[in-house]
Amino acid sequence: MLTPSRRAAREKLVLDHFHDEVAQDWDRTLSTFPHPHYELIPMLLVHDGDSDVREYYHDTRVAFPDQDHEIIALRHSDDAVVVEFWLMGTHLGPLGKMPATGSTHRTRMTAFFIFDEDDRLVCERVYFDRLSLVTQLLRGIDLKRPRNWLTFGRAVAGMLAMSGNVPDPRITETTPQTFPDYTYERHRPV
Template sequence: MKQFDIPATEILRTRQKLVLDHFHDEVVQRWDDVLATFPHPHYELVATLTVHDGDSAVRGYYHDTRVAFPDQHHEIIALRHSHDAVIVEFWLMGTHLGPLGKIPPTGQTFRVRMTAYFLFDEQENLVCERIYFDTLTMLKQLLGGLDLRNPRHWPTAVRAVRGLLSMAGEPDPRLLATTPPDLGTRP
């Protein structure tokens, strides 16, 4: 399929149903059903430069995020189609009730605007969910409730900063080694 060829309406409907089922099953935590939408589960979180590739890694991602935010859910803003993707703009929401990596739970809620690209190959298999969001917006909401004038909040603030620093590992090279597309333009 070429860049400007939009698939037939029936293909777009099928893709959209798969993506909406995927979203729904994530909220109700039916992980086997979510994973069944991929022949090989693959998530890319661009904001954190992390990749979760394969059944085990993706299940670990689901587990860790639902420990941190057991009530995580979403609100779809818009859904769009391209020649090789369904693009979903949405609000992600939840309450920080468990550790997020090494960041201790703050009990704060968050509401972050995100975009997810559900990428399809030429055989119409979902091959990747690539997610874009602003981590600072989320962190401000999770940590903003800590009153740093109150000494009782200092230990949590220190653990949160240490946790953030420990999460700043090496970026996944698959998200850095990109190749510019051939857009048919002149130099």
């Protein structure tokens, strides 16, 4: 059962995690996990372990050095803290194969901070609309200026190249839940 003290401790850990990410204090951020593990659902990517997560932090801060957030809501479940937030930043460096566009974005996201039975953070699972992010980054390029056409083309080509990545099976190979006291039939089109 999630007691008020356990709930408060989890919430503090999650808020500290957010704060330390914005401050780019990677040691403190990583200390919130016994084993750092991120799942980026829209990208079908997993970053697992200290060095892999540090590389993820580095790459995203090269792309968005001013990355920040606004928390909309925190919700608690038996095994997670769910955070709805706006992620914001200016695209000043490469994002994977996509070159910098100079555009800003404000993307609504949800992160599930998953805890084990001993209240250790074991995963941050992030959901967002990838198309919304990409659209904002591309929309900021002034196409009325011919000198920006090459940047736009490279950005689109970079995003298309990244969309061909092989999905991480830790995200795609899931086990369906069973509910013993519930039966249903799948509805099929007639």
